Amino acid sequence: MRIDQLLYITEIAKTGSIANTAERLYVSSPTISQAIRSLEEELGAKIxxxxxxxxxxxxxxxxxxxxxxxxxxxxxxxxNAAKSDSAEIEGHLTISAVSSFCKEIIPKTCAVIKAKFPKITLEINENKANKVRKDVxxxxxxxxxxxxxLSTQEENQLFTTTHLIDSPMRVCFRKDSExxxxxxxxxxxVIKHPIVVSYKVNDTVKYYNQVFGEKRKLKTFIQSQNSDTKKYFITQGLAIAIETDLTLKSDPFYQxxxxxxxxxxxxxxxxxxYCLRLKNQHFSAASQKFLKELRVQANKFKE
Known part of the structure; x- marks a missing residue:
């Protein structure tokens, strides 16, 4: 039994195919297939x-x-235990995040990480909420x-969640609005006015119903897939928006x-x-350092 065999089967469990695993690990598909067959024969069980x-x-x-x-x-x-010097901590981290965090908290986190841990490389992908969840x-x-x-119960059982920040929400409108x-x-x-959103309307309805109550139906939605596009509707007085302090403090438009x-x-x-990660995924030293600094920067933002 070899370590690479164990790595192959854990990766296939995530990707669902040998081809995707081969591409991710830079190994040929036949090599992986043969390694799995050998492991199944050794264990006497089909994996x-x-x-x-x-x-x-x-x-x-x-x-x-x-x-x-x-x-x-x-x-x-x-x-990781062998690398006692922080300068020796290394690894590549990919982070998928909603736009609110990509404007200020994540850039400041990355700046600190790059200064303290030069061997950690970072890849940041700004995405919609559903895509963030799927990426993980x-x-x-x-x-x-x-x-x-708003995940399924099965998905929630796969996630480990770490709370980062609670961000109050405010209504935003043009200065000549009534x-x-x-x-x-x-x-x-608020509900007398059209509201513009930059994510799925159905998800927004569910959330607003939770906060505002089922009896208060929001009048109209204008949906844009681009967070910047909705600003034009607000500027023209065509709609209002409900935004978090996280967005309001980091976006000059709302100032x-x-x-x-x-x-x-x-x-x-x-x-x-929240920060989401898979429960069965190894929590590397690089990951631990990033999450720790992310929480520090989130707390600073609240001050």
Whole structure:
């Protein structure tokens, strides 16, 4: 039994195919296929079986893969323990994050990490909430930075979540909007106006119903896939928006004299942001350092 065999089966469990695993590990597909056959013969058990969607672990295979991942994790721990000098900590991290975190907190985190740990390389991908979750589930990202995901129960069982920040939400509108004349803006005032969003309308409805109540139906949605596009609707007075402090403090658009932001009286809507990672994925020294600094920068932002 070899370590590379254990690595192959854990990766196939994530990617669902030998071809994808070969591409990710820079190994030929025949090499992986032969390694798995040899391991199955040695163990006397079939690890994978074919399905319409690719390779799926057998019942026995799932148990084997869990143990294989634990062995790989311990090997990585041994390597990390040998690197007592922080300058020797190395690794490549891929982070998939929603745009709110990509504007200020992640750049500051990356700057600190690069200064302290020059051998850690970073790849940051800005994505929508659903894509962030999929990147983590598919093994395409070491971390996902997301507001609390509307995931299935099965997905939630696969994730380890670390709370980063709670960001209050405010209503945003052009300075000549009738909302500007109100001393206190209630949710009943808000729902009279079209609201522009930059993510899936259905997800927005679910969230707003949770916060504002099922009886208060939001009047209209204008949906844009680009967070910058919605600003043009606000600038023209065609719609209002509800944004987090995380966005308001890091985006100069909302700090313009032409845009007013106010709290919604009587409720305290907020979005909670979390770091997501797979439970069975090794938590490397590089990952630990990044997450620690990410939490530091998130706490600084709240101050």
């Amino acid at each position: 994978f079986e074919r399905s319409r969607t690719g390779l799926e672990p057998t019942a026995t295979g799932k148990k084997i893969i869990i143990i294989a991942q634990e062995i790989i994790n311990r090997i990585e721990d041994l390597k 589930l598919n093994g395409n990202a070491d971390f996902g930075i997301n507001f609390y995901p 909302l500007a004349s109100l001393n206190k803006i209630s949710i009943d005032d 313009s004299d032409d845009i007013i932001t106010k709290p919604i009286f009587g409720i305290e809507p907020k979005l909670s942001f």
